[in-house]
Amino acid sequence: MPTATLAGVEVALDAEGFLTDAKQWTEDIARELAAQEGIELTARHWDVLRYMREQFAQKGDAPSIRNMKNAGGIPTKELYGLFPGGPAKKAARIAGVPKPHGCI
Helix, strand or coil, X not given: CCEXXXXXXXXXXXXXXXXXXXXXXXXXXXXXXXXXXXXXXXXXXXXXXXXXXXXXXHHCCCCCHHHHHHCCCCCHHHHHHHCCCCHHHHHHHHHCCCCCCXXX
16 A cells, blocks of 8 residues: 655555545645645635535545535536546545545
8 A cells, every 4th residue: 555745644545546544634635635636725625625524424435526516515617617627536535535436
């Protein structure tokens, strides 16, 4: 299992770069992961990341784009603007939760 040092903390990652332990996540780690994706986090990004973490804590799975749109009230077009090229996958990685089912 690969590891990386993010925000001064050694964390375990899966083969796709997702944290293997969501409890290791911090906001500083999120900022560093976002920077790797070329994303500067805004208040709206944090809304999405917190929603993803809440849903993961409640259900044990990261929410899909459909769930974020319907239950989270975040329009799909906005998600693609915030996390270009794969919003559910990128947001999950930055939020420190596993890749949502159905993401390739």
